[in-house]
Amino acid sequence: MIRDITIGQYYPVASPVHRLDPRTKILLTFIYIISLFFIDFFIGYGFVVVALYAAINVTRVPIKFMLKGLRGIVFILLFTVVLNIFFTPGGRVLFSWNFITVTEGGVKIALMMGARLILLIIGSSILTLTTSPIELTDGIESLLNPFRRIGVPAHEIAMMMSISLRFIPILLEETDKIMKAQMARGADFETGNIVRRAKAMIPIMVPLFISAFRRAEELAMAMEARCYRGGVGRTRMNSLQYKRRDCYAFIIGTLFMIVCFIL
Amino acid sequence: MAIKISGLTHIYNPGTPFQKTALEDIHLEVADGEFVGIIGHTGSGKSTLIQMFNGLLRPTSGEVYIKGKNIHEKGINKNEIRQQVGLVFQYPEYQLFEMTVYDDVAFGPKNLGLSKEEIDERVRYALEAVGLDKKYYEKSPFELSGGQKRRVAIAGVLAMKPDILILDEPTAGLDPKGRTSLFNQLKQMHEELKLTIVLISHSMEDMAKYAEKLIVLYKGKIAYQGTTREVFKEGRKLEAIGLAMPQIRYIMEELKARGMNIGTEVLTVEEAADLIKNYLRNAGGVK
Numbered sequence: 001m002i003r004d005i006t007i008g009q010y011y012p013v014a015s016p017v018h019r020l021d022p023r024t025k026i027l028l029t030f031i032y033i034i035s036l037f038f039i040d041f042f043i044g045y046g047f048v049v050v051a052l053y054a055a056i057n058v059t060r061v062p063i064k065f066m067l068k069g070l071r072g073i074v075f076i077l078l079f080t081v082v083l084n085i086f087f088t089p090g091g092r093v094l095f096s097w098n099f100i101t102v103t104e105g106g107v108k109i110a111l112m113m114g115a116r117l118i119l120l121i122i123g124s125s126i127l128t129l130t131t132s133p134i135e136l137t138d139g140i141e142s143l144l145n146p147f148r149r150i151g152v153p154a155h156e157i158a159m160m161m162s163i164s165l166r167f168i169p170i171l172l173e174e175t176d177k178i179m180k181a182q183m184a185r186g187a188d189f190e191t192g193n194i195v196r197r198a199k200a201m202i203p204i205m206v207p208l209f210i211s212a213f214r215r216a217e218e219l220a221m222a223m224e225a226r227c228y229r230g231g232v233g234r235t236r237m238n239s240l241q242y243k244r245r246d247c248y249a250f251i252i253g254t255l256f257m258i259v260c261f262i263l
Numbered sequence: 264m265a266i267k268i269s270g271l272t273h274i275y276n277p278g279t280p281f282q283k284t285a286l287e288d289i290h291l292e293v294a295d296g297e298f299v300g301i302i303g304h305t306g307s308g309k310s311t312l313i314q315m316f317n318g319l320l321r322p323t324s325g326e327v328y329i330k331g332k333n334i335h336e337k338g339i340n341k342n343e344i345r346q347q348v349g350l351v352f353q354y355p356e357y358q359l360f361e362m363t364v365y366d367d368v369a370f371g372p373k374n375l376g377l378s379k380e381e382i383d384e385r386v387r388y389a390l391e392a393v394g395l396d397k398k399y400y401e402k403s404p405f406e407l408s409g410g411q412k413r414r415v416a417i418a419g420v421l422a423m424k425p426d427i428l429i430l431d432e433p434t435a436g437l438d439p440k441g442r443t444s445l446f447n448q449l450k451q452m453h454e455e456l457k458l459t460i461v462l463i464s465h466s467m468e469d470m471a472k473y474a475e476k477l478i479v480l481y482k483g484k485i486a487y488q489g490t491t492r493e494v495f496k497e498g499r500k501l502e503a504i505g506l507a508m509p510q511i512r513y514i515m516e517e518l519k520a521r522g523m524n525i526g527t528e529v530l531t532v533e534e535a536a537d538l539i540k541n542y543l544r545n546a547g548g549v550k
Contacts, residue, residue, distance in 0.1 A: 011280065012280055013280060062279075065279065177352065178357070178358055180314065180319045180352070181350075181352045181355065181358040182358060183319060184317060184319065184345055184349070184350040184352070184420065185345075185370055185371035185374060185419060185423065186342050186345055186346060186371050186374030186375055186423065187370070187374055188342070202360065203358075203360045203370065205360075206360035207357055207358050207359065207360050210405075211357055
């Protein structure tokens with residue numbers, strides 16, 4: 001159950017998207033997110049769905065795997081939609097009871113927000129599913145480099161990100177292990193009301209926190225033991241280079257944005 | 264029959280590129296009151312197998328019977344199974360969470376819904392069984408040493424009063440004194456309480472000394488299975504699958520190779536000492 005979270009998980013297959021320069025993919029993801037917020041017609045979303053479907057096909061990651069990532073945000077999604085339905089004024093009143101009124105505008109905004117969130121998560125999971133964490137942070141570091149002059153610690157940010165990405169599967173595995181160990185002692189995480197379930201989390205959270213701190217300390221020690229002192233003067237084994245296919249990808253991305261603006 | 268497994272196969276992440284067959288067509292039986300060892304190379308499926316014993320993992324195919332009951336049948340209470348089969352994971356001290364040692368050990372019995380008196384009795388029984396001094400009962404488990412933490416964690420499982428105790432490398436990271444005393448306590452519980460014990464260990468010496476039966480896993484399959492003596496008879500074949508014989512066997516083989524007419528199939532140092540003594544007596548002393 002806990003392994004279902006796909007955000008931040010790399011899916012290793014060979015595809016044109018996997019071979020793209022990470023910087024290209026990061027920039028395209030930005031373009032995609034910005035474009036999403038310009039659209040406010042349903043036809044526009046239709047277009048995005050088609051484009052997204054095509055992109056997913058090119059990545060060769062099974063679509064089922066992408067959709068799994070949505071499970072983690074079901075709660076936020078429902079929350080957003082419900083909130084928008086009830087609290088957005090405007091348009092014809094469809095339904096009214098005591099202080100609750102549902103308007104046409106509210107339903108429209110709610111659906112739009114829901115669609116936006118879903119597309120946002122699926123779209124950005126393409127980036128993390130097709131880019132290994134190392135490539136991803138290399139890309140971020142390289143993109144942030146120009147901002148170093150104004151005091152942005154590019155290398156440190158990239159290093160922090162790569163460590164946190166690396167820790168996601170480790171902590172998930174750890175959680176799984178601790179859960180099993182407590183279940184072996186008869187712990188029950190699935191029944192009871194919300195207070196009981198929250199209480200049942202304590203036997204997981206305490207050991208998890210302790211182990212997270214322990215691991216962080218061990219990692220810091222291991223890095224220091226190998227003379228890590230930050231980014232100054234570090235060279236890398238594989239330096240990033242834009243290729244022709246990155247050029248094509250940018251052209252497709254720009255076209256996508258223009259179409260989104262027009263729609 | 265304490266544990267019976269038939270035709271069990273387990274595949275992790277089926278249908279993804281991470282798909283991995285951890286166990287394949289496993290058949291095994293553990294009789295009541297037996298002390299069984301599981302050995303195998305890292306990644307051979309040992310830890311997956313023991314999670315089958317108390318239903319933490321559901322096999323992709325095949326059946327698991329505990330005391331004759333198929334644990335994945337409908338209407339079986341999983342908590343009842345987990346009370347019967349106590350499972351101590353690797354590095355169990357990492358699962359401690361309570362404010363005091365006493366409360367942590369009481370976690371299991373509390374989950375079973377026992378009365379306060381019963382819980383108290385079980386906590387004291389379990390902590391005594393692992394040999395932890397009374398002065399530690401009200402201390403925070405995080406103040407204890409590594410070996411003491413390990414004892415508390417094992418006590419946490421013992422307090423469930425399982426009929427079958429399963430331990431995944433319980434002595435990993437313990438000092439020699441801690442190892443010996445833990446093993447001796449296990450052996451004592453095995454003999455006095457007729458506790459069925461299944462143990463994973465990488466120490467062939469410990470296995471030779473304590474286990475009555477051995478199950479050897481290799482790449483998710485059972486490579487050898489039988490009494491400890493039978494399995495170690497395979498000798499150097501074990502080396503081919505990443506294992507070894509007890510060290511004393513190597514000494515005996517070396518002695519034989521150098522001209523001592525002596526049996527080599529020994530399990531423990533004591534046995535070897537007897538053989539050598541006999542040999543020397545019959546041969547009339549050292550040349």
